[in-house]
Amino acid sequence: SIPKNTWAVNAYLEIGLKELHPELTLMWLTDPDHTAHAFGIGAPETERALREVDLLIGRILERHRELGLENRVNIMVTSDHGFSTLDGQAKLDQLLEKHHLDEALVEVDGRTIYLKPYDEKRLRSIVSMLQIEPSVGAIFTRAEKEGSLYGRAPGTFSFDAIHWSHERAGDIHVSPNWNDKPNEYGYRGHTAWGSVAGHGSSSPFDIHNTLIMSGPDFKRSRRIKTPSSNVDILPTVCFLQGVTFPEKRGSRVLHEALVEGPDPELMEFETRSHFTEAGAYRLELNESIVEGRRYLNFTK
Numbered sequence: 001s002i003p004k005n006t007w008a009v010n011a012y013l014e015i016g017l018k019e020l021h022p023e024l025t026l027m028w029l030t031d032p033d034h035t036a037h038a039f040g041i042g043a044p045e046t047e048r049a050l051r052e053v054d055l056l057i058g059r060i061l062e063r064h065r066e067l068g069l070e071n072r073v074n075i076m077v078t079s080d081h082g083f084s085t086l087d088g089q090a091k092l093d094q095l096l097e098k099h100h101l102d103e104a105l106v107e108v109d110g111r112t113i114y115l116k117p118y119d120e121k122r123l124r125s126i127v128s129m130l131q132i133e134p135s136v137g138a139i140f141t142r143a144e145k146e147g148s149l150y151g152r153a154p155g156t157f158s159f160d161a162i163h164w165s166h167e168r169a170g171d172i173h174v175s176p177n178w179n180d181k182p183n184e185y186g187y188r189g190h191t192a193w194g195s196v197a198g199h200g201s202s203s204p205f206d207i208h209n210t211l212i213m214s215g216p217d218f219k220r221s222r223r224i225k226t227p228s229s230n231v232d233i234l235p236t237v238c239f240l241q242g243v244t245f246p247e248k249r250g251s252r253v254l255h256e257a258l259v260e261g262p263d264p265e266l267m268e269f270e271t272r273s274h275f276t277e278a279g280a281y282r283l284e285l286n287e288s289i290v291e292g293r294r295y296l297n298f299t300k
Helices: 002-020 033-039 044-066 092-098 120-130 230-241
Strands: 075-078 084-090 106-109 112-115 136-141 172-176 178-182 188-193 211-214 270-278 281-290 293-299
Touching: 002 044, 033 044, 044 075, 075 230, 092 106, 112 120, 120 136, 120 172, 136 188, 136 281, 172 188
Parallel strands: 084 188
Antiparallel strands: 075 211, 106 112, 112 172, 136 172, 178 188, 270 281, 281 293
């Protein structure tokens, strides 16, 4: 994917900056994602892809300096997820097949189960079956009542708890189990399903991702520990552009990162754990609350 990344950067430098002069540029660099999935975290191929992307971003910064834009352009570099080493071959559909669940009654899409038709008793039965599987981590179902962190089936958290409550969310969502053991290259985080490396679990290694902000409107040389999310990027960009962004419970402007914003060290936030259980299965959900916004840290 490096040629694609190079093409995107060239288009920005040669067409964007010379002809279009955009107010906002969104650039998707497809690697190191593809390489990390194929070869793993810390693999030589993945490290090489990271270096290549670093050089491409360096080209952008250098051109900004040449054009006198370094004090006029803000840059935000983020990823859409973290990564784990995958050390198991089990998949959700295989687990259901192992327990002889009739395909006519369920449909599986990745890590989501759709009941055909919905049946509360069957929902609880499938959840109970999954809770005895060592490779299964957190299980989520629709909220027992609107806004609740707890799901309809015992020992589950709700879709609301992970900001996943929408009409296509299915009936049961399953996250593979995880641990913090290092892989062969020293990078921590394993999940129990998959092949080489990936994401999609509610482990901290998958949930926590990169966000680097640089430019005239951002504080310099600060590591900000206040919880944030990719959903906070849009309201922050709108704020910087003077565009009104509708108030939403799930996102906020990252004022603590701005030059005129508060000291991040003085930002107050609360971190707490919630627990649910069913028999020998006990599940923890850890979250942080900042300015009334909830951020999932991990489940265990």
